Amino acid sequence: MEGGSSSSGGGRKITVSPRPCCGRRVVANKRPRRGGSVDGFVNSVKKLQRREISSNRDRGFNMSDAQERFRNILLQEEYDTHDPKGPSSVVLPFLRKRSKIIEIVAAQDIVFALAQSGVCAAFSRGKTNERICFLNVSPDEVIRSLFYNKNNDSLITVSVYASDSYSSLKCRSTGIEYIRRVKPDAGFALFESESLKWPGFVEFDDVNGKVLTYSAQDSIYKVFDLKNYTMLYCISDKNVQEIKISPGIMLLIFAKATSHVPLKILSIEDGTVLKSFNHLLHRNKKVDFIEQFNEKLLVKQENENLQILDVRTFELTEVSRSEFMTPSAFIFLYENQLFLTFRNRTVAVWNFRGELVTSFEDHLLWHPECNTNNIYITSDQDLIISYCKADSDDSLSEGNAGSINVSNILTGKCLAKIRASNSSPMVNECSSGDNCSSSACNSRNRKHVSKIRSKVAEALEDITALFYDEERNEIYTGNRLGLVHVWSN
Helix, strand or coil, X not given: CCCCCCECCCCECECCCCCCCCCEEEECCCCCCCCCCCCCCCCCCCCCCCCCCCCCCCCCCCHHHHHHHHHCCEEEEEEECCCCCCCCCCCCHHHHXXXXXXXXXXXXXEEEEEECCCCEEEEEXXXXXXXXXXXXXXXXXXEEEEEEECCCCEEEEEEEEHHHCCCECEEEEEEHHHHHCCCHHHCEEECCCCCCECCCEEEEECCCCEEEEEECCCCEEEEEECCCCCEEEEEECCCEEEEEEECCEEEEEECCCCCEEEEEEEECCCCCEEEEEEEECCCCCCEEEEEEECCEEEEEXXXXXXXXXXXXXXXXXXXXXXXXXXXXXXXXXCCCCEEEEEECCEEEEEECCCCEEEECCCCCECCCCCCHHHEEECCCCCEXXXXXXXXXXXXXXXXXXXXXXXXXXXXXXXXXEECHHHCCCCCCEECCHHHCCCCCCCCCCCCEECCCCCCXXXXXXXXXXXXXXXXXXXXXXXXXXXXXXXXXX
């Protein structure tokens, strides 16, 4: 079932071709890219890391607080993932080439940036404020994706290798403390017993604390505990076409019959079947997507109305196809009982009665396809931070310069915007000594020499990845040149 991609609100999934999905999934390639490298293409899914739904019930949104939080954010630092010599262990020539950033993850005081070439670099936001190391520890390793496992404070890398013709995924867990000590090779392999060749995959689900793997060789899905990587149970059924994960449950979608699709809902804890049923379909109509959101099932066929089915009562709600057109991506907001849709650079908020809740007043996404690597949803689900098209009257945002927009999800109001025209020019050095807040300054009145080579307008050009560190109140962006910029106040 090809169609709009989606994300269920927590976890990590990457695919190599557009498809319905949830969480975070990494799929083995069919074949290496021309020229020997592997395309780290990121599908239109939510770029969420440590963003599962907040259980805080008294998180009343304060618009003025949010505006103040982002009011004085400026360009502060610049990091470069490119090293002409490349990681010392690397022998693959394409890993030494400059390429765009496709993924950014922050954990504690370390920022990880993954380039499309497969090189991953770690940068310190602490005292040293510089590149710590590369995470490629094998001469032929191409890193495809990153996942921060907060359960054991480690970074999981998912890689392919030239020696294996880039056909099989390999996972490795490395403690953040080892990376901080410049020991990226101190990690250990995960899921070694699994054959993760095309179309096999691994999916990390942060909300439920689970890992889902699929071995195409024997058509077996396995569920592991994300805390200790213990295998919990397996699902062996060749008729399963797709699995969608929601809090506490999994939806099994089976091969489509002539006029219906068989479905099963399982407990994600032990695999117990909670409900089995068939959903009627229009004959000879392509299925755009089937999505599970708690007790709500969303089904959309080509040129048909959106169907919202309550799987407990089987009450059916339909939304006119003229009102709800197939989006390129979803983001489900569990706590708010809402979901975001992305289509043609626009974002909209819906409820499960099929009603449009919010249209954003000033949030036109930069990328025509929904590249949700450039979108961040805060853990309280009150803010969306995106890379957007700049205002037409912004004279300093000519060419490829966009803006970073912060908007209220519930009202659609734009609360803050980082753009070339409202950002102060960077000063190359300061002499404030003890008064300087930058970690590059020390207590002996030595000058703080900025490493920033880009102008603000240049840093806002061709942003290919975005991450917001909620604890540090810093935004990290990566661009097509492999540069990472830090925006903070």
